Amino acid sequence: MLRIAYLKGISVTALLCITISAITIAINFTPAHATEPHLPASEHGEQWIGLAATKESFYAYSGVTYAPFDVIQNPGFRLRVAGGYGQYYYDSTLSVDFENVGVRFLGETGALEALIGYQFRIDEWTGKLFAGVERQEHRVQPLDPGNPVNGARFGGKIVSENWLNIGEHAFASFDVNYATGFKSYGVELKTAYNVYGPLHLGAIVGAFGNDTYDGKRAGLLLRYKDDVREILLTGGVSGDYDDASNPFASITYLSPF
Numbered sequence: 001m002l003r004i005a006y007l008k009g010i011s012v013t014a015l016l017c018i019t020i021s022a023i024t025i026a027i028n029f030t031p032a033h034a035t036e037p038h039l040p041a042s043e044h045g046e047q048w049i050g051l052a053a054t055k056e057s058f059y060a061y062s063g064v065t066y067a068p069f070d071v072i073q074n075p076g077f078r079l080r081v082a083g084g085y086g087q088y089y090y091d092s093t094l095s096v097d098f099e100n101v102g103v104r105f106l107g108e109t110g111a112l113e114a115l116i117g118y119q120f121r122i123d124e125w126t127g128k129l130f131a132g133v134e135r136q137e138h139r140v141q142p143l144d145p146g147n148p149v150n151g152a153r154f155g156g157k158i159v160s161e162n163w164l165n166i167g168e169h170a171f172a173s174f175d176v177n178y179a180t181g182f183k184s185y186g187v188e189l190k191t192a193y194n195v196y197g198p199l200h201l202g203a204i205v206g207a208f209g210n211d212t213y214d215g216k217r218a219g220l221l222l223r224y225k226d227d228v229r230e231i232l233l234t235g236g237v238s239g240d241y242d243d244a245s246n247p248f249a250s251i252t253y254l255s256p257f
Contacts, residue, residue: 043072043256050252054238059086059109067119072256080115080130092144105144111136113157113179124165131158136181148182149212155181169194184210190221198226204234215239217248230254 049062063082070076088107093100117130137152144150157179164172172191178184185208192202200223207216219236231253238248 044068044070046072046254046256048252048254050232050250052248052250054246054248056090056246057086057088059084061085075119075121078115078117078119078128078130080117080132081113082115083110083112085110092146094142094144103142105140105142105147107138107140109136109138115157115159117159126163128161129159130161131156133157134179134181136179136184138182147212149210153181155179166191171200182210184208192221192223198224200225204236219248228255 045064045066047062047064050060052059052061061082061084063080065072065078065080067074067076067078086109088109089104090107091102091104094103095101111134113132113134115130115132117128120127120129133154134157135152135154138149140147140150157177159177160175162174166172170191170193172189174190175186175188177186186206187208188204188206190202190204192200195201200221202221202223203219204221205216205218207214209215215238217236217238219234222233224231231251233249233251235247235249238246
């Protein structure tokens with residue numbers, strides 16, 4: 001289990017991430033969403049909140065995408081604000097009195113991003129392209145001189161999100177992101193089939209990393225979607241750090257507003 005630790009310097013990032021999450025939760029659970037099972041296609045935004053975890057880490061995330069000039073379903077410009085906060089640990093060594101000593105390092109991380117983009121649509125394909133800035137922060141205790149991913153960095157970020165309807169009952173999505181701060185990246189492919197009513201069952205594969213590591217993951221997904229909400233569950237194995245069979249799981253809740 002992760003030991004909860006307060007790491008000085010990241011508190012502002014964590015507070016802002018918690019604020020985004022609180023706003024997202026408040027919007028998601030307004031009475032309108034609870035009492036209107038079939039909302040018209042007139043929403044200008046969508047918000048999401050989620051949690052991902054492995055046996056060595058957890059990461060909570062949330063965000064809002066807003067269409068300023070048209071409804072969220074149509075092509076057009078997009079504004080996005082998102083953030084996340086998490087903790088992790090890893091085992092390595094430190095040199096103490098000219099000897100290498102095994103140490104468990106505890107890390108805390110937070111990220112905030114502000115992006116502007118555009119949504120495209122051609123037949124059954126919908127694509128989104130975003131660009132903007134991100135502040136990413138890592139704090140590791142004790143200090144690991146061999147780990148360059150430590151401290152806070154501002155940088156640019158680009159995001160590409162793609163969705164393809166495959167016939168009437170299946171879909172595939174392909175998402176890519178890259179941030180210059182710690183050279184972090186993520187690539188994810190999902191595909192699923194409508195097995196019953198609002199339920200889709202499928203698979204997920206991805207790769208991710210930064211200055212210090214490259215990881216991969218693969219697993220299954222279960223998606224529930226109706227007119228007012230979407231819930232996505234994933235689970236499988238992940239190649240985090242030195243463990244190529246590290247279990248992972250995530251849950252994401254998304255809804256329009």
